[in-house]
Amino acid sequence: MEDIMPIIGQNMLRISDKYFWAEPLAEYARAFIREKQAESMRFGLLTVLHYRMFGGNSESIYQAAAAVELFILASDILDDLQDGDAPHQAWSQVPAAAAMQVAVSLIVLSQQAILELEFGQAELIRVMRMMNEQLLKAANGQMLDLMNAVTDEESYLRVVQHKSAALIVFACMTGVMLTGRDWHPIVAEYAEEVGMAAQIKNDIRDLLRWDDKNDFILRKKTLLTLFLLEEIAEQDQWIADYFEGKISLADVLDRQQMLEEACNRTGAALYGSVHMRMHFNRFQELLDDVPEAASDKDKLLQIFSS
Amino acid sequence: MLKDAIRTLAASKEKMSMMMGGQLQLAGVSAAEHKALQDALKNQDEKKGNYTLAVWG
Numbered sequence: 001m002e003d004i005m006p007i008i009g010q011n012m013l014r015i016s017d018k019y020f021w022a023e024p025l026a027e028y029a030r031a032f033i034r035e036k037q038a039e040s041m042r043f044g045l046l047t048v049l050h051y052r053m054f055g056g057n058s059e060s061i062y063q064a065a066a067a068v069e070l071f072i073l074a075s076d077i078l079d080d081l082q083d084g085d086a087p088h089q090a091w092s093q094v095p096a097a098a099a100m101q102v103a104v105s106l107i108v109l110s111q112q113a114i115l116e117l118e119f120g121q122a123e124l125i126r127v128m129r130m131m132n133e134q135l136l137k138a139a140n141g142q143m144l145d146l147m148n149a150v151t152d153e154e155s156y157l158r159v160v161q162h163k164s165a166a167l168i169v170f171a172c173m174t175g176v177m178l179t180g181r182d183w184h185p186i187v188a189e190y191a192e193e194v195g196m197a198a199q200i201k202n203d204i205r206d207l208l209r210w211d212d213k214n215d216f217i218l219r220k221k222t223l224l225t226l227f228l229l230e231e232i233a234e235q236d237q238w239i240a241d242y243f244e245g246k247i248s249l250a251d252v253l254d255r256q257q258m259l260e261e262a263c264n265r266t267g268a269a270l271y272g273s274v275h276m277r278m279h280f281n282r283f284q285e286l287l288d289d290v291p292e293a294a295s296d297k298d299k300l301l302q303i304f305s306s
Numbered sequence: 307m308l309k310d311a312i313r314t315l316a317a318s319k320e321k322m323s324m325m326m327g328g329q330l331q332l333a334g335v336s337a338a339e340h341k342a343l344q345d346a347l348k349n350q351d352e353k354k355g356n357y358t359l360a361v362w363g
């Protein structure tokens with residue numbers, strides 16, 4: 001599957017060059033696409049793999065995968081601009097207003113790329129409808145996340161289901177539905193499960209890292225921080241105090257080791273890992289219920305593991 | 307309940323090693339939770355063999 005990534009990247013550049021001529025839109029779009037290409041294109045790979053799994057054989061699928069990746073790129077840019085925590089990214093090194101304009105333009109470009117696909121009109125309309133439903137779901141999740149609207153496990157899982165899982169459902173289902181099939185409920189469910197697992201994995205990383213993306217430093221409510229705060233021991237009271245704003249960042253900056261120790265001692269890190277595994281195991285179970293996936297199961301698992 | 311079971315395990319090295327050895331049954335924990343718990347404990351020490359999920363994003 002690795003050999004497909006350059007093809008998806010070339011398609012993204014081709015579509016961008018076709019529609020973007022005003023500078024610096026054209027230049028920035030190219031630079032951002034190249035940066036994305038150098039990182040990963042797993043969403044596009046999911047689209048191609050699902051298309052092939054369900055019997056599709058048109059070369060146009062690479063443009064569909066490019067459309068998926070253009071949307072993911074736009075959403076990465078907006079996410080980084082909102083959080084302001086990715087100074088190394090190309091889009092953080094240009095004026096924010098210009099980066100924002102590129103991101104919005106990429107969203108429209110993504111839709112245009114789908115509309116221009118050489119598939120039947122009826123299929124394209126069904127795919128566009130599915131695409132917009134999933135992307136609107138993700139938009140709601142993103143806003144809830146941005147507002148730190150999580151108060152308990154239930155609301156956390158709802159945000160993750162909307163924000164992260166919807167994008168994986170969108171990528172997989174684009175491939176399935178371009179073969180002429182209807183919405184596939186099992187694919188949707190396993191995509192959602194693996195999306196939940198991936199987000200929890202990110203949350204484990206983001207609690208144990210020690211930089212400005214650390215969820216504790218950002219006072220972010222996740223499965224792990226909620227667990228940590230739920231039955232707080234006297235020696236960990238400083239964690240609750242920080243979340244409640246009773247103490248400042250300066251008071252906790254030298255407590256990385258103490259936080260890590262609390263995560264291990266209380267079982268918070270393990271709790272996150274168990275939830276992550278439950279979703280990943282459920283994904284694998286569901287995968288076994290899709291006969292079309294049987295011969296490509298290893299490829300699919302590789303995409304999620306790489 | 308899974309949360310209680312994890313707090314119990316985290317507080318007791320003995321119970322944790324019994325769990326890792328498959329010698330501990332936890333009350334109120336479903337079969338799926340039990341399997342996930344064993345997988346998670348297993349993956350703390352070994353990264354080879356089965357596929358593990360990469361960080362996305």
